Amino acid sequence: METNDENVKKKNPREGANPISALFFLYMIPTFIRNYKRGVQREDIYEPLKAHKSATLGDKLEIIWRNLSRKYDKHALHVALFKVFGFELIFIAIIKLIVEVIVLVVMPMCVDKLVSFYEHRSNATLEETYIYAGVLVGIIFLDALSEHQATLAIMHTCMKLRVSCCSLIYRKSLRLSVTALAHTSVGQVVNLLSSDTSKFDQTFVLYHYAFLGPLETIVGTYLLYRTLGIAAFAGISFLVLFIPFQLYLCKKLSLVRLRTARRTDERVRLMNEILNGIQVIKMYTWEIPFAKLVELARRHEIAAIRSHFIIHSFLFSLQMFITRTCLFISLVVFIAMGATMTADIAYTATSIYSFIRPVMTMLFSFSIASYAEVYTSISRVHEFLTYEEQSVDRVLGNQLSLTCFAPNIYMEDVCAKWVTSSSENTLTNINLDLHGNLLNAIIGSVGSGKSSLLHLILGELCKTFGDLRIQGSVSYASQEAWLFSASVKQNIVFCHEYNEERYEKVLKVCALERDLALLPFGDRTIVGERGKSLSGGQKARINLARCIYRDADIYLLDDPLSAVDSKVGKHIFENCIKNFLKDKMCILVTHQLQFLNQFDNIIVLEDGRIVAEAKFEELQRSGLNFSKILDQHSTEDDHEQEQVSHQNSDPSEIYDQLEDNDNTPLIQNEHLTEGHIKSTVYKGYFKAGGNYFLIFFVAFAFIGNQVVCNAGDYFVSYWVNLEQKAIETNDTVNENIIIYVYGGLTGGTILFAIGHNLLFFMYTMRASVSIHNEVFQRVSQAAMSFYDSNPIGRILNRFSKDIAVIDYYIPYILNSMTEILLMLIGAVVLSSTVNVWFLIPSFGLFILFYFLRIVFLRTSRSVKRIEGINRSPILTHVTASLYGLSTIRAYSAQNLLIQEYDSLQDKHSSAWYLFISASKAFGCWLEMICNLFVSGIIVSLVVIPKGYYGGDIGLVLTQYLGLMGSLQYGMRQWSELENNMISVERILELKDAEAEPIRESKPVPKLWPEFGRIEFVHVCLNYTKDLPILRNLNFTIQPGEKVGIVGRTGAGKTSTVAALFQLYKIEGSIIIDDVDTTKIDLKLLRTKISIIPQDPVLFNGTLRKNLDPFDECNDDVIWNALDQVELKSTVSDSMAGLNINVWENGSNFSVGQRQLICLARAIIRNNNILVMDEATANVDPYTDALIQKTIRNNFSRCTVITIAHRLHTIMDSDRVLVMDAGCVIEFDHPYTLLQQKNGIFSSMVEMTGKNIANKLYCIAEQSFQEMKNK
Structure with missing residues (x-):
């Protein structure tokens, strides 16, 4: 998976040395002479014996x-x-x-x-x-x-x-x-x-x-x-x-x-x-x-x-x-x-x-x-x-592509768990019989077992009971994009032979062509360790492209649409999932309920059990609670899909800040010091x-x-x-x-x-x-x-x-x-x-x-x-x-x-x-x-x-x-x-290593920031010398305002958050409640701002330490925060309570649960400024609604900045800041922006489709009227 894979070609002189030369090490003399003159270089290393x-x-x-x-x-x-x-x-x-x-x-x-x-x-x-x-x-x-x-x-x-x-x-x-x-x-x-x-x-x-x-x-x-x-x-x-x-x-x-x-x-x-x-x-x-x-x-x-x-x-x-x-x-x-x-x-x-x-x-x-x-x-x-x-008889045993039989996934009374020593099953009494080239959806709330079901098919989960058979080769796109430090092309082709025709088709259906055209070296661009040089949406699509590039019988897609905007999401669903994979069995975990009427089969999970499995129309007619959830989100204009922040759309150049002659890699080769110590x-x-x-x-x-x-x-x-x-x-x-x-x-x-x-x-x-x-x-x-x-x-x-x-x-x-x-x-x-x-x-x-x-x-x-x-x-x-x-x-x-x-x-x-x-x-x-x-x-x-x-x-x-x-x-x-x-x-x-600046903090009011007024004054940010990201940002967020930030890939949304926290050197000033934050201690600044990050991060240790590492709060405060994010029952069911162990990377919690834990952190910190960096990108509609409700209840008087991944989350904001190429393009109430028919924000809403756009328009209008009546 490495990119600097230069081949070592020089034959080792030991192999051809005669006995005398070998006895007295004479074969090493040329090496000493040559290297004394100019020193040893990487290319001087011989091939191994x-x-x-x-x-x-x-x-x-x-x-x-x-x-x-x-x-x-x-x-x-x-x-x-x-x-x-x-x-x-x-x-x-x-x-x-x-x-x-x-x-x-x-x-x-x-x-x-x-x-x-x-x-x-x-x-x-x-x-x-x-x-x-x-x-x-x-x-x-x-x-x-x-x-x-x-x-x-x-x-x-x-x-x-x-x-x-x-x-x-x-x-x-x-x-x-x-x-x-x-x-x-x-x-x-x-x-x-x-x-x-x-x-x-x-x-x-x-x-x-x-x-x-x-x-x-x-x-x-x-x-x-x-x-x-x-x-x-x-x-x-x-x-x-x-x-x-x-x-x-x-x-x-x-x-x-x-x-x-x-x-x-x-x-x-x-x-x-x-x-x-x-x-x-x-x-x-x-x-x-x-x-x-x-x-x-x-x-x-x-x-x-x-x-x-x-x-x-x-x-x-x-x-x-x-x-x-x-x-x-x-x-x-x-x-x-x-x-x-x-x-x-x-x-x-x-x-x-x-x-x-x-x-x-x-x-x-x-x-x-x-x-x-x-x-x-x-x-x-x-x-x-x-x-x-992993079991030798894992269900992926039949990995050969089928020629005479249709792909099939059969489960009868299957129970499975992540850890064999656990007393409770993760999945219980799963009965499925999926066959043929059908498009299947898996939906359910956070922690319901959607990803676990895919891992069961992959053979990653421990099956404790039941019959499970898989017929056909399987390809998989994980929920959290996995990329390695190599080129985009190497990440997509991965372990398969390069097929130019298929490769070009995959780039097209995964909406990657424009991104590659704008990247400095096209598909030869190095993505960096874990894809750190790319945006979240780009990582998700490359991850999906790898899955699609493989010619398999069964495709397992774990919520790939959550990281893309509505236009790209629709493009991927129509061109990739429905068209490119039309002759394959496809199982898609999704929270995008507006697409459900186009699936051949829908599986509803709740608490690790399948509570319903049928076509869209049958589920609508059923008496299950799912029907209410579905009605709520489908008639409420399917605004689930409005994920704006990460992917490319038409207007404006996204990567115009990347010069074509830029040869500076993000990951620098390790420095080779020369000479004596x-x-x-x-x-x-x-x-x-x-x-x-x-x-x-x-x-x-x-x-x-x-x-x-x-x-x-x-x-x-x-x-x-x-x-x-x-x-x-x-x-x-x-x-x-x-x-x-x-x-x-x-x-x-x-x-x-x-x-x-x-x-x-x-x-x-x-x-x-x-x-x-x-x-x-x-x-x-x-x-x-x-x-x-x-x-x-x-x-x-x-x-x-x-x-x-x-x-x-x-x-x-x-x-x-x-x-x-x-x-x-x-x-x-x-x-x-x-x-x-x-x-x-x-x-x-x-x-x-x-x-x-x-x-x-x-x-x-x-x-x-x-x-x-x-x-x-x-x-x-x-x-x-x-x-x-x-x-x-x-x-x-x-x-x-x-x-x-x-x-x-x-x-x-x-x-x-x-x-x-x-x-x-x-x-x-x-x-x-x-x-x-x-x-x-x-x-x-x-x-x-x-x-x-x-x-x-x-x-x-x-x-x-x-x-x-x-x-x-x-x-x-x-x-x-x-x-x-x-x-x-x-x-x-x-x-x-360049250290963060240590500033002698000027005295600030004891309750600072009491109001949460934020002003960006001529703010510029560069990650490297040659990569300007933010360009002369000037805007003001009033105390208690709820502001959404939207934009396309590379627009600078997350970079704006980085500038607010001053993770990188910035030019200009960011003033919070009349205090220039570029002149105060960084730790003081960051402790006064709460954030729910884009990628929820948990650390190995107890849940309590993950929520309150300084032991500043008593247990009641922590239990109250967990109660508000509806995790109290989950944690209290464990004998360890708040001392429940969190595995490395929080892997014993679902992605949605990890996000809720991050929300609980923000509640515990109780600051007057909250930043949500696409915090609801990977959660189901119910959890999304829960997060929005919790924020409204707990942060009603706070300034809230939301980097939007779903348009409905910011349509009732006080204002929306639209960014492109590191600049502020539009900044006003969403209803006002919608009146600008040629505006970027208006075009984003229109791309969601007529029904969804109308619903979003109604939300913005209602919010605008309420604001006027105050």
């Missing part, structure tokens, strides 16, 4: 998942993933184990021989020493190559795990039943796709150390036993004792992760609701209560994240002190047993512990933690996959964590930790050198003092390790909280133009994925990078105490690494940005799909949307694979250079002896060998920090 294809991976996993889901209740997905990817993961782990065991055995042996040579206790010759040095050099190169190849293979497999799970989640979301949809949300699905599945990429890459760690520890214990004897078990025992503690922490981490994920779901769900209803929220001035909801959700989320970081602080700390403590215990026991400490023994043990240290204290615990986190995420995905699906981004992040004193304190803790660690390492060298000197001079060493000092340093290491990690993670958490709160506050206060140009998926992506990066990944990366940097400095300083000349090559190595990092970042940073941008369309696609689920399933378009989703995933996978390949290539090349450097150090120690002690050699070797993997990892983490800081950059970009 065949192994990455989302469709292939999704199909494979889905087949196995379906088979296993019948056998396993809780772990079907776990087993399915293992079956699909288990062999790859096990094979990689086995290869990794073999190499690491070889390194573990050979490296300490070589260290032992080299150190022994300098203690003059070895019988090895100089030549043998050269051999040992050469073997040591070779083994470090083998370790480096295997590490990077294995890691890339693991990341590749983890990426495939993620892609397959995401594909499975999306496919499942398209099959969810209505019951399941009631218990999930768009936010939850977004979080599953953006956060949970990302655990495969981010944490599961260390999976193999869960069993490699214990196996390597066993080998290491044997080697330690050979070196230290029984003393080895003392140190190892301490290490083993910590394993249960690590496992306990990992188990707690799993529980914390589950709690965090649920709380993140809630926050993302809230964000999604707020973004979808932001215009209504602003008009109601509900930013504060919704901000408090998000703040509360974020506070709960942060509480879980705090627990997460406390656990991780201890896990991180273990790697710093546990092996040093084990070595201390082993050496102390060794000395206590009467043995003599020598350099070869101390440093052989040190090298073994150093190898075991990252494996058992960091990698093992992280691996267990990653299993816990991934297990939790998979369980959450599994839970989602087990949600109830600016210092202001880092400054913004660190400043968010605290003041300079806190930053200094954290830095001091890090440095203190490294100083204590290096002091302990140096003291071991000092100790063994003392022992060697004592042996050479026949002296003794006071080992008690040695043990006390060494023990004190070890204890200090423990305290600093735990302390600096806790302090650091608390600091980064403060930064995360501060950034989220500041940016959310900015977004919630942003001007409407920001939301118009930024799709919801894009903003959600930043508040889900990017916030997750700031919450979790940046702290880890920053922590490890800082520790490795300090470790490098410490190693260089310690080595320089042995030979100060080591500083020169060390400094040169750092300079070389720095420049290589610049080259790497030029590619990886751009690729990371593109990866983030390629992720946004995925979430936008998912969001759009879930909002249009009924339509998608009605068209059987699931496969098309799955293909499109897979295509979007492939684009993201291409960018991600290029990123990880670049990262691994960079790491491998860095480690090769580092290995050459260390090799040079080793050779210099052997070839250029300078009278070193064994302890000196041991210190240098262990320090530099300890840097082997860490140095390149630290450099990559440094680079990765910049890549992840892109998330901070993207989040902080939202701070630049």
